[in-house]
Amino acid sequence: MRRLLLLAAVAIPSVASAQDAPARLVRQTTSAVSEAELRATVAHLVTYGTRHTLSDTTSSTQGIGAARRWAAGRFAVIAKACGGCLEIATPQETFTGSRLPPAGAVVQDVLAIQRGTADPDRVIVISGHIDSRVNDVMDATSIAPGADDDGSGVAAVIEAARVLSKHKFPATLVFAIDSGEEQGLYGARVLANYAVAQGWHVEAALNNDIVGNTHGQNGAHIDGYVRVFSEGDKSILTPKEAAARRTTGGEDDSPSREVARFIEGVAQMATPGFKAKMVFRTDRYGRSGDQVPMLDKGFPAVRFTEAAENWDRQHQNVRNENGRAYGDVLAWVDVPYLARVTRVNIAAMALLASAPPPPEAIKADGALKDDTAVSWKSAPGAASYRVWWRDSTAPRWEHSQDATGTSTVLKDVLLDDWLVGVSSVSAEGFVSPVEYPGATGAFAAPVPAAK
Template sequence: MPMRILLLSALLLATPAAAQDAPSPERLRADVEKLVSFGTRHTLSSPDDPVRGIGAARKWAAEELDRIGAACGDCIQVARIGRTFTGPRAPNGVEVVNVLGFQQGEDPKRVIIVQGHIDSRVSDVMDFTSDAPGANDDASGVALVIEAARILSKQKLKATIVYAILSGEEQGLWGGTLLAETAKERGWIVTAVLNNDIVGNTIGQNGVRVADRVRVFSEGIRASEALDAQLGRRGDGGEDDGPSRALAKAIDKVADGMRETDSSALDVFVVRRPDRFGRGGDHEPFLRLGYPAVRFSVGAENYDQQHQDLRTENGREYGDTVDKMDFPYLAKVTALNIATIRRLANAPAAPATVTLDGAVSSDIKVKWNAVPGARGYRVYWRRNDTQNWTDVRGVAGRTETVLKDVVVDDHFVGVSAIAADGSESIVTFGTRPPRP
């Protein structure tokens, strides 16, 4: 159903400036090939060898971010964070090191993280000596992060961008855990975490080709919520509208806008679960701490090319190699990440709370807290038998409105904040006021 727009001023209809640079399939290929050239990037491989192993790969990635930063007048500062982790997949312990590039915005505390993991593996997760190219899983995500830095470094943004290259994913999501806990310790206000993991192929299992969409995974019920909060969300009907799901819907909206001017841009398949069935990724530690986080992954995975020893059996090739990738597709996933970052980085923060009053009434009174830097707000609503917003009203100069003849029993409501250039936050779902 097309969204009906009511009472929107010219300010609220403004559209952020379009992207200047398009991601380069050639640069993305070169970066993936460079990462593959280190032989293996297994978390337990050598941290010190200058040409082979995860240490050499991390050094190259840090130097690449340094070069990008130098080209923009040191607008990106590179740092490393590390911690020793021990577990079944590293029984003797291993130092997990993340490479981070910080592009400071006008607000140094409000942060958007775009990330991929640099470590790779083969069939045996403990085999750290065999060649493990990890071209798609996840050199594709690392190349995307670096390409995003190349393009976004040419712009001034309001939020701070963290370009994160993580280690230890295959051994236990340790790089994601380290960065999520670092964000909490440093008091970052995390607007979004965009985790890119397996984002560079279009030929899936059994030859199925899916080149027109990317999957975006998001949680519904929040991993960080205590039982009483979960019961409150259940009572309000907000299972499909937590911050992670709202972020996924925002990405879908960005993709819709891109396709209006470029029919070849990707569609977003919003997958309503945190990750693939029974599997996980580096966004999940952020979810456990309450941060909005999603995972980007290809439309069709090829399991012969994931976590496999390099080999051919009965004419069937196994292994995660560069020749199985589609770099124009990876460029499109990169473009979607960049467009999402631009929108969210220049938008105000989302309203912290939105409350509804309308029990035994034919109208809904909607209230929300004022957001610093917001020039206006959008109030969304939809019937509660649908998943996507269908109606919207622009509001400026106040933090409440009444939806006449909209029955709260039958509708969901949410509010976003709008910047002067039209950039929009994610939508905060409306709930009952807290009990006194």
């Protein structure tokens, strides 16, 4: 069976009927997303005055300490409602650096962990950062509401926990609230080190940073899509591995980019009319975010960011200057937009955690032949596989053929001209992201030891 998916994104079933399990799960989870919950979270976060990483940690009403304890409390309430299905962890490390005091600073994250029922070491992460800032990155006392940056991302994380904790998944979900992002991505380093220490195979980390503004600096109003940034070649590839990928033209097939393609397809299913727009770079031009420390450990990771950023509302003291309003205040957060971004995240996590892992050790053989032979190692939990191919210049997978064993032949597909990959499919029809040919599974690549 060969299917042509012109202009379809997708590493998920494009012919999903309303009755099938993936479509049902997407419907159940996305319909549970509450704008009121999201609004209440952002509105509460701005009451802490500032959530600067170096702000007060002992007050019960002001500063990052109180905000973190409140977030942990929200996770505890959600955990109680699901019979203790969430474990709460608050890993921390002490760092020194240019945006930290000479004596260093403790950076603490708040995590909620929903263990998988079949393979708890397979992990899907969603993250946002709770710290906020004003113009001076070392100013830990001025009012820094951080409603959009990144109250919006934290609200998405907590809402994802509330909605997804009502379901069970084969893989583990981690809901991560990072600190220290504005000082140098320190909280994401805490998270990445924790993931390595726990032996987690993180298959996808979805970082949400600035996901609630829809009125851009230039006056544009854009609420029809969210950007999803993904790195090209995996940053931890050895020179030999990178050379092998260059030889076959695999520079656009890092696991992070396959996760981005997966998410683009998820949005088509989960939020019709609202798109996940892929951007093929690690972050916005010259900028960075909490997905990067995860990438540094070899974990596939992407960044969600609103389509229309407004720099008067980021990293600014709240003030009025010549009739121009500055500051990251609640009024600018477009909650219906934030809800759509949250739905894409939640649907992606639910589908990723329900699917088998992508198959490993994929081999494509077609030199001096008219046909392409593709083989792979069986993946735990996979009932079948889907072999994909696309034109070498195409951004997304175009064609697919299903297979039940661990090999298949693509008739009259001249491998010289096409890129191929394979995804795993469960008996219920959940499809993994695509894995590109390579000696080992890129999704399951061993990570370097923690620093």
